Amino acid sequence: MHPLADKYLRQAALPLIFCPGCGDGTVLNVFLRAVEEMDIFPDLALVGGIGCSGWLPTYLRADVLHVLHGRAIPFATGLKLTDPRRKVVVFTGDGDCVGIGGNHFIHGARRNIDLTVIMMNNGIYGMTGGQVAPTTPLHGRTQTSPYGNIEFPFDVGDLARAAGATYVARWTTAHPKQLLRAIKEGIEHAGFSFIEVLSQCPTQAGRYMEGTSDPGELLTLFKKRAISVERARSTAAQDLRGRIIVGKIHHLTEKKEFSKTLYESFPAEAADNQDHP
Amino acid sequence: MKVSRPKQQTTKIILDDRFCKGCNLCVQVCPQKLFSQGEKRSRGGYRMPEVGHEKECSGCLLCEMTCPDLALTVLRVGK
Numbered sequence: 012m013h014p015l016a017d018k019y020l021r022q023a024a025l026p027l028i029f030c031p032g033c034g035d036g037t038v039l040n041v042f043l044r045a046v047e048e049m050d051i052f053p054d055l056a057l058v059g060g061i062g063c064s065g066w067l068p069t070y071l072r073a074d075v076l077h078v079l080h081g082r083a084i085p086f087a088t089g090l091k092l093t094d095p096r097r098k099v100v101v102f103t104g105d106g107d108c109v110g111i112g113g114n115h116f117i118h119g120a121r122r123n124i125d126l127t128v129i130m131m132n133n134g135i136y137g138m139t140g141g142q143v144a145p146t147t148p149l150h151g152r153t154q155t156s157p158y159g160n161i162e163f164p165f166d167v168g169d170l171a172r173a174a175g176a177t178y179v180a181r182w183t184t185a186h187p188k189q190l191l192r193a194i195k196e197g198i199e200h201a202g203f204s205f206i207e208v209l210s211q212c213p214t215q216a217g218r219y220m221e222g223t224s225d226p227g228e229l230l231t232l233f234k235k236r237a238i239s240v241e242r243a244r245s246t247a248a249q250d251l252r253g254r255i256i257v258g259k260i261h262h263l264t265e266k267k268e269f270s271k272t273l274y275e276s277f278p279a280e281a282a283d284n285q286d287h288p
Numbered sequence: 289m290k291v292s293r294p295k296q297q298t299t300k301i302i303l304d305d306r307f308c309k310g311c312n313l314c315v316q317v318c319p320q321k322l323f324s325q326g327e328k329r330s331r332g333g334y335r336m337p338e339v340g341h342e343k344e345c346s347g348c349l350l351c352e353m354t355c356p357d358l359a360l361t362v363l364r365v366g367k
Contacts, residue, residue, distance in 0.1 A: 012304045012306065012307060012358060012359065012361070013304075013352070013355075013358040013359070013360070013361050014361065015358070016358040020358075025307065026306070026307045026309075026332070026357060027307075027356070027357055027358075029356060029357075030309075031309035031310060031311040031334065031356075032309070032311030032312075032313055032356065033356055034356065035356070036355070036356020036357055036358070037313075037353070037354050037355075037356050039356075039358075040352075040353055040354070040355060040356065040358055041353060043358075044353070184354070185317075187350065187353035187354055188350075188353065191353070213311075225312075226311045226312070226313050226316075227311075227312055227313055227315060227316030227317075228316075230313065230316055230317065230354075231316065
C-alpha cells in the first residue's frame with residue numbers, strides 16, 4: 012500500500028469500492044498528493060454527493076459530509092460560511108453536479124464562494140446502471156438510449172465560466188501530473204474553483220459507448236482526443252468535434268469572494284467567529 | 289557516438305496484493321513498458337501485473353499516480 016494511503020485513508024474502509032480500472036481512484040490518488048504537498052490536512056473539510064464519485068471523500072480521515080443527491084454545493088456553502096478558514100473541497104459526479112444539482116451548481120458559481128469543486132465526468136450514470144446523463148456525448152449508446160443519444164451534451168467548463176466561476180480547468184485521468192497542479196491551484200485560489208476530470212468508466216460508459224471495457228484503452232482514447240486550450244484556439248471548429256479541450260480554461264483573481272464579503276458586512280459576527288474555532 | 293554505461297537500479301517497485309484489482313493501467317501508462325500482464329493472483333483473485341527489467345525505470349511516477357487503488361509504490365533506492 013502506498014504510504015500516503017496509510018497516512019490519510021480510513022484503513023477499515025479499504026479496499027476502495029470502485030470497479031477495477033475506475034478513474035475515480037486516480038483522482039483520489041492525485042488529491043492525496045495535493046493534500047500532502049500543500050500540508051492542509053487539519054483544515055480540510057470534504058463534501059461528497061451521490062454516485063460513485065460521492066464515495067471518494069468518505070475514505071479520507073478528514074471531516075466529511077456525504078449528502079443528498081445533487082446538494083453537495085449547498086451543504087458546502089453552509090460549511091464554508093460557518094467556518095471560513097476551512098478548505099472546503101466538493102467531490103461530485105457529472106450527473107450529481109449538472110444533472111440533479113445543476114441549479115445549485117450555477118448559483119454556487121454565481122456567488123463566487125471559496126469552494127473547490129472536483130467534478131468527475133464519465134458521461135453516464137454509472138452506479139445506477141448506465142442511464143443517459145447530461146454529459147453523454149451525441150450518439151452515445153447507453154441503457155436508456157439504445158439507438159444512440161439524440162441530445163447534445165453540456166460543456167460544463169463553459170457553463171461554469173458563464174455562471175461566474177473564477178477558476179475553471181479541465182483534465183483527464185490520463186494527465187495525473189497536470190491534474191495535480193490544477194487541484195493545487197484550485198485549492199489555493201480564493202473563489203469558486205471548478206475542476207472537471209474526465210474519468211473512465213470501464214463497466215458502463217466503456218462497454219456501451221466506446222465498445223471496450225479495458226481501462227488502458229480508454230486512457231489511450233483520452234490521450235488521443237485531448238487538445239490543449241492554446242492549440243484549440245487556433246483550430247477550426249469542425250476539427251474540434253469529438254476532441255477534449257484540456258488545460259486551464261479560465262482564471263480570474265479580481266472578483267470578490269462571497270464569504271469574505273459577508274463577514275466584512277457583519278464585523279461583529281466575524282469577531283465572534285474568531286473566538287470559537 | 290553513443291556511450292553505454294551499466295545502469296544502476298535507482299527505484300524499487302512494490303505492488304500490494306491486498307489492493308491490486310488487476311486493471312493493468314500501469315501496463316498502459318509506463319513509458320518504459322516495465323509492466324506486463326502476470327499470472328500471480330492478488331488476494332481479491334485478480335491477475336496482478338508483473339514488473340520486468342526494473343533498472344530501466346526512470347522514476348517518472350506515472351504508474352504510482354495513476355494506480356486507482358493506491359496499490360503501487362515506487363521507492364527510491366541507492367543514492
